[in-house]
Amino acid sequence: MEVIPISPRGYCYGVVDAMTLVRRIAADPDIPRPIHVLGMLVHNRQVTEAFAAIGVICLDEPGATRVELLEKVESGTVVFTAHGISPEVRLKALQRGLHIEDATCPDVARTHQLIEHHVEEGGFVVYVGISGHPEPEGACGVAPGAVHLVSCLDDVDRLPAFDAPLLVTNQTTMSQWDIKPIIAAIRDRFPTAMVQTEICLATQVRQEAVADQAGSADLLVVVGDARSNNSQRLAAVGTEIAGVPVMQVASVADIDTSRLPISGRIAVTSGASTPTAVTREVISYLKRYDGRQHPPETSIAVGNRVLPSLPRKRGGGQTT
Numbered sequence: 221m222e223v224i225p226i227s228p229r230g231y232c233y234g235v236v237d238a239m240t241l242v243r244r245i246a247a248d249p250d251i252p253r254p255i256h257v258l259g260m261l262v263h264n265r266q267v268t269e270a271f272a273a274i275g276v277i278c279l280d281e282p283g284a285t286r287v288e289l290l291e292k293v294e295s296g297t298v299v300f301t302a303h304g305i306s307p308e309v310r311l312k313a314l315q316r317g318l319h320i321e322d323a324t325c326p327d328v329a330r331t332h333q334l335i336e337h338h339v340e341e342g343g344f345v346v347y348v349g350i351s352g353h354p355e356p357e358g359a360c361g362v363a364p365g366a367v368h369l370v371s372c373l374d375d376v377d378r379l380p381a382f383d384a385p386l387l388v389t390n391q392t393t394m395s396q397w398d399i400k401p402i403i404a405a406i407r408d409r410f411p412t413a414m415v416q417t418e419i420c421l422a423t424q425v426r427q428e429a430v431a432d433q434a435g436s437a438d439l440l441v442v443v444g445d446a447r448s449n450n451s452q453r454l455a456a457v458g459t460e461i462a463g464v465p466v467m468q469v470a471s472v473a474d475i476d477t478s479r480l481p482i483s484g485r486i487a488v489t490s491g492a493s494t495p496t497a498v499t500r501e502v503i504s505y506l507k508r509y510d511g512r513q514h515p516p517e518t519s520i521a522v523g524n525r526v527l528p529s530l531p532r533k534r535g536g537g538q539t540t
């Protein structure tokens with residue numbers, strides 16, 4: 221089997237920085253215990269289990285907001301994830317006397333500042349993002365009532381009339397191809413709206429790599445958790461832009477061998493929060509696949525193997 225590892229792929233700088241911060245505080249005896257992460261630091265079970273092994277509890281409950289998760293933290297330290305947090309959650313954590321560690325990605329923080337500044341000037345914001353995802357929750361929470369979340373074209377029709385300048389921006393992990401028709405529809409309704417797209421560099425280069433490099437493959441395998449928005453977007457770029465069938469797997473154990481070509485080319489990419497070791501195992505299995513063997517249960521041991529120790533260059537990816 222010929223495997224095409226798409227480059228760049230995998231961990232982004234925001235996720236690496238967040239994990240490095242958590243590793244550092246977990247090793248620091250002066251940081252108040254217990255240490256809770258508000259949400260999953262990344263959407264990846266192996267990483268969550270690796271952190272549990274060093275005493276860091278990632279709070280996660282499908283559908284729960286950050287405010288609701290915070291209710292479960294009574295003392296010690298709370299870590300805000302790279303997705304960013306609303307001012308309400310920060311204030312509540314301070315009121316409860318919690319020690320705060322903030323791993324908000326600088327790219328997400330910049331979008332928050334953009335929203336804050338525009339609303340302070342008296343304007344409204346339309347934010348294009350995924351409903352229920354933590355990043356839009358934090359961004360819309362920057363100015364409740366002044367920021368309107370739009371997830372699809374129907375949402376554009378439901379927007380109210382605005383009597384002040386309108387700014388349009390978006391979730392950092394969206395794809396340029398997803399937001400284009402939505403932003404066009406917003407411009408149709410609000411011709412004077414200012415548009416500032418905020419897709420982060422890491423997301424953009426990974427999506428463009430899929431669009432450029434996956435087209436000649438018979439199948440694209442996206443290694444990434446089903447709840448990871450950037451992994452879902454990579455899969456969408458594979459299907460809609462590169463025009464290849466896509467299989468998204470969280471680990472090697474998820475590979476559906478009935479969909480693998482016996483011979484041919486398989487392109488592989490991975491989400492910004494997918495551990496390098498998990499992707500490496502998938503690539504290794506696919507290279508050895510001869511049409512007979514079943515995928516193994518993942519052999520990735522939880523622990524330091526899935527936790528990076530050094531930040532990577534901005535915009536770059538893992539090449540393994």
Ligand code: SF4
Nearest residue numbers: 232234302325392420
């Ligand atoms: S995907 Fe982009 S915005 Fe999100 S953490 Fe990574 S670098 Fe930051």
